[in-house]
Amino acid sequence: MKLSLFGVGDAGTRLVDKLLQAEVETGRNFTDGNVLAFNTAAEAFGETDTLPEERQILIGDTHSAVNQYVEPDADGPDTDTASATSRDHSPGVAGDPELGAEVADDELPEIRRALDLVDDTEVDAAMVVAGFGGGTGCGVGSVLLEELKSIYEIPVYVLGALPAADESDERAHTAARAVRTFVPLADAVLPVDNDAWARSTQPLTEQYDEINEMVATRMLSLFAAGESDPATVSEMRIDPADVMRTLAVGGLSSIGHASIEVDTSDEGLLARLMQLLGLAEETPDTQTDAATIKRLVRSALNSKLTLPCDIESTDRVLVILSGPPSDISRKGFETGRYLLEEETGTVEVLAGDEPLPNASEITATVLFSNVTDVPRIDELQERAVAYQREQDADTAVIDTATSIEGATAVAADASTAAPDDESDHPFEFHGTEEQQENGDAHGGDTVSPDADASDESTATDTPDGDATDGSAADTSADSDTATEDGDATTAAATSSDEHE
Numbered sequence: 001m002k003l004s005l006f007g008v009g010d011a012g013t014r015l016v017d018k019l020l021q022a023e024v025e026t027g028r029n030f031t032d033g034n035v036l037a038f039n040t041a042a043e044a045f046g047e048t049d050t051l052p053e054e055r056q057i058l059i060g061d062t063h064s065a066v067n068q069y070v071e072p073d074a075d076g077p078d079t080d081t082a083s084a085t086s087r088d089h090s091p092g093v094a095g096d097p098e099l100g101a102e103v104a105d106d107e108l109p110e111i112r113r114a115l116d117l118v119d120d121t122e123v124d125a126a127m128v129v130a131g132f133g134g135g136t137g138c139g140v141g142s143v144l145l146e147e148l149k150s151i152y153e154i155p156v157y158v159l160g161a162l163p164a165a166d167e168s169d170e171r172a173h174t175a176a177r178a179v180r181t182f183v184p185l186a187d188a189v190l191p192v193d194n195d196a197w198a199r200s201t202q203p204l205t206e207q208y209d210e211i212n213e214m215v216a217t218r219m220l221s222l223f224a225a226g227e228s229d230p231a232t233v234s235e236m237r238i239d240p241a242d243v244m245r246t247l248a249v250g251g252l253s254s255i256g257h258a259s260i261e262v263d264t265s266d267e268g269l270l271a272r273l274m275q276l277l278g279l280a281e282e283t284p285d286t287q288t289d290a291a292t293i294k295r296l297v298r299s300a301l302n303s304k305l306t307l308p309c310d311i312e313s314t315d316r317v318l319v320i321l322s323g324p325p326s327d328i329s330r331k332g333f334e335t336g337r338y339l340l341e342e343e344t345g346t347v348e349v350l351a352g353d354e355p356l357p358n359a360s361e362i363t364a365t366v367l368f369s370n371v372t373d374v375p376r377i378d379e380l381q382e383r384a385v386a387y388q389r390e391q392d393a394d395t396a397v398i399d400t401a402t403s404i405e406g407a408t409a410v411a412a413d414a415s416t417a418a419p420d421d422e423s424d425h426p427f428e429f430h431g432t433e434e435q436q437e438n439g440d441a442h443g444g445d446t447v448s449p450d451a452d453a454s455d456e457s458t459a460t461d462t463p464d465g466d467a468t469d470g471s472a473a474d475t476s477a478d479s480d481t482a483t484e485d486g487d488a489t490t491a492a493a494t495s496s497d498e499h500e
Ligand SMILES: Nc1nc2c(ncn2[C@@H]2O[C@H](COP(=O)(O)OP(=O)(O)OP(=O)(O)O)[C@@H](O)[C@H]2O)c(=O)[nH]1
Pocket: 008, 009, 010, 011, 012, 014, 015, 040, 091, 092, 093, 094, 095, 096, 130, 131, 132, 133, 134, 135, 136, 137, 138, 161, 162, 163, 164, 167, 171, 192, 194, 208, 209, 211, 212
């Protein structure tokens, strides 16, 4: 399928650049150059290899609160005025998603002009790519996502990196809020768990390239699959509609991936050629072939997922087998599919192949859509809750010190904060009117109606509005308000309170 890509922030810029590189290296094209990257600091643009310069859009450079960090002069004192601010030497919005959203709001005309460079009539879907813990990724990303959703009829997905466990609580808090904001707005969210992919022996920043490459491989296997040479005949060829149908349930998705070498010896090639030409009957290897494909699909199931999760909690599954057509027998195909039905407990398993006649391996890529049992998201939310409590406590201490009725005033203000339904702040809790009426503010079916505690895993709010359920937006505002009312609209309003 054809996809337009919108990188946001440093992670988004690097990931989009890596995806473009992977297109060049593999000859598999799925963007047709429909890419853009937005950033509040120019640094990451300088690291790109493939992303064209005219597609790199710097925003916020005239905003007084945004640091455009200039490398200090080696011989003299640092005279960069921005670096004298309390916001450190960090460039751009320096981890502040409020500022990121503000900058994007202010620069919407510039963003819209840039969007004109992308031909949305030529693509099946759009994808925002960002680091969830980034001030730019989360803040600018949410405004951009909202904009794309309002102008496009095609699905808009989000792909993004979750911060690792050893990153700051602030990053975790921002990431939890990003999940909370992106899930109801996007048609599907595909997080990549940096923590699961990073080795503890090396700093995360030194592993970005490797992780991004892993992401690019999976993204291409999934989204570029239908774009291979149409001259190669395959009755099971993957259809873009299958990918979109799988993702249409919304929520969080995860990808598994595994490959095996195929027999490229002269004998093996000859046997395959004979089969292709119809000069050979089903070979005695056909059964082995089915068993091999089954093993391959099992390896993909057991592989490290982009977002580790319980695969039994998925709603829909898609498997794509890429490789030489003669090596992917129908029987093998069906065996793999049956295995997936068994292992995930869902009958919604779609399957297709990507014929690659010259490939030396067969690859199985499995997409698990709307997974709800995701320990990493639970963890992020717990950290976000703890961090928010700390922040709130600090604020209360300051207020008590500066005002006689300080603490009481804080509590009273917070508990009576009026929901602001009119605000269109991007951190608001959005959802379709229908979802709001149903008390389901999430895209797709990610909210369990029984509001069981285990539902926290999807970063979704529970309809009973329990403020202790760990959802990021609940932590960002007064819990009294959320508990009293508890519907999705109130959650939105309480979330936006924090940003005012
Ligand atoms: N996988 C991967 N993750 C990244 C990469 N760069 C950053 N991250 C992750 O994304 C998070 C956000 O970092 P940035 O992308 O630098 O932040 P930003 O969106 O540019 O926003 P600022 O906070 O303003 O710098 C980090 O905490 C990391 O977890 C990358 O190249 N690859």
